[in-house]
Amino acid sequence: MNICKCFQCNTCGTQIDCRIGMSNRDVQPFQFACPQCEERISFVFGTQNGELTGASEVEDFKGPFTGANPFVDLHLDFPAYYGEYQMGMTTFLRVTRELGQAGYQHLNQRLTMLNVLYPLEKELRSTITQYKRGDIENFSKTCVKIPGVALKSRKKQDVLAALFTSTSVMSSPFTIHEHNSEISSKSSELFMWLHQQHRDKTIHFVEEILGNNFLKNLHNDCLSLYPKLVSMDLPFRPAFFYDYADTEHLGQIPARLSTADFEACSNFYKDLAEVFARQLTFLAGVNNLIKRGDSDLFESTMKVTKAQKVRPELESLNSFANVDLGSKLAFIDDCFYRVDMNAVDNKLRNGIAHYKYEYKESTQTVTYYPSKEGMSREKYHEISFMAFIRKSLLLFREIHSVNHIMKAALFYCVLVLDKEI
Known part of the structure; x- marks a missing residue:
């Protein structure tokens, strides 16, 4: 599952488009920095107090992204992607394409084990x-x-x-x-x-x-x-x-x-x-x-x-x-x-x-x-x-x-x- 949001930096006002790929980890803290002023922006999924800091969410945002704002593709389990937004090209899809099905399955087994052990x-x-x-x-x-x-x-x-x-x-x-x-x-x-x-x-x-x-x-x-x-x-x-x-x-x-x-x-x-x-x-x-x-x-x-x-x-x-x-x-x-x-x-x-x-x-x-x-x-x-x-x-x-x-x-x-x- 992916969630799309638009954030506005509290320091410089820059709007940042963000697509968030969900992991199977129970608590999912995310963090990135504003590309203009270095303000740290963070939020958490999976807790009652997952307060957004460093930015505010643009309430009237309606997808899809237009490409006018800086874009970040976040996922806890895989490398994050910063660059040009491509509709449908999620982090999960990028990873499975590069690793192949067998490589991804083995990687997923290790991540699943880590979810149990951490x-x-x-x-x-x-x-x-x-x-x-x-x-x-x-x-x-x-x-x-x-x-x-x-x-x-x-x-x-x-x-x-x-x-x-x-x-x-x-x-x-x-x-x-x-x-x-x-x-x-x-x-x-x-x-x-x-x-x-x-x-x-x-x-x-x-x-x-x-x-x-x-x-x-x-x-x-x-x-x-x-x-x-x-x-x-x-x-x-x-x-x-x-x-x-x-x-x-x-x-x-x-x-x-x-x-x-x-x-x-x-x-x-x-x-x-x-x-x-x-x-x-x-x-x-x-x-x-x-x-x-x-x-x-x-x-x-x-x-x-x-x-x-x-x-x-x-x-x-x-x-x-x-x-x-x-x-x-x-x-x-x-x-x-x-x-x-x-x-x-x-x-x-x-x-x-x-x-x-x-x-x-x-x-x-x-x-x-x-x-x-x-x-x-x-x-x-x-x-x-x-x-x-x-x-x-x-x-x-x-x-x-x-x-x-x-x-x-x-x-x-x-x-x-x-x-x-």
Whole structure:
């Protein structure tokens, strides 16, 4: 179903034609900016207090649109369209034409699943909180509220199984099932191989990251991201579209969102980048074990600079932990886990983290300044908000994948080494 309305901006008086495609989400908040003055215009369907702000509705409007006003085609589940009005060419029709029936059906299944799961964000948050507290009594009460989760016993391995099932179920619409399944099974095989091939050094590595609480802290950092992701389902919904469309150009549909809070999304991206940077330390240790049988032993040619000076940051895994995100990737040689480089953008991360960016809401364009230029801001990069959300989604998938490898390490500690975690 589509609803056509005409809004008049409260600030500049510009009239904007708006076609709204309805999602199956119970509550549907929409937001866009006036193309003339940047006034934020928002309204909500599905609540009693869905007050229109930033504009007033033109009461005597009668369709169809004539093309005289700026036009916006909104839909929570798909990229929004801004441009010339075409009668009958709804967002839904544009999407199904570009994706085809099979692609659309698979996308719709994920969106339907998200509609069921996103209201359980508080239950997921509570489950993770009780796990971190070590309160298994309350953990058992909260985790079973999530579909498909059951706590078989209070043994550590069963608690871990329930925890990881909870996060996997709740994040399933955001991730790729086939990839999750493959990396989960291969990670378990990897740690058994390490135990057989480099037993003493593998145990040493595990004891080190348990003894200094690195593994526990990193695991908790990862867990904290899942409820945040689920609570931010709205901006991520249209990003699913690009799993099926041409991602190089973000599809043929102009890539904007129908609801957005860039500040919240930018903070989440910073959190993702920080956690992933710490995960790279874990990956480096495992990679060193695989390649050289010692988690502290980095590739020899990387330890020396072009000036033949020794890199102190590669003396040990502990030293490597202090390296920044961009350099860490370069120092992990031929990593056993293939990082999706489309997800990692250190320049974007620096611009966002240091609050050196500008956001134009009417065009949903992010301009960021990653370079150190003193007081000046001259060298800049631009990215659309949709592309930014897409990068955030891909980065979360990387974190989720590495979390599967960490899961294998945790089960290795519990089941093979019989250690407390």
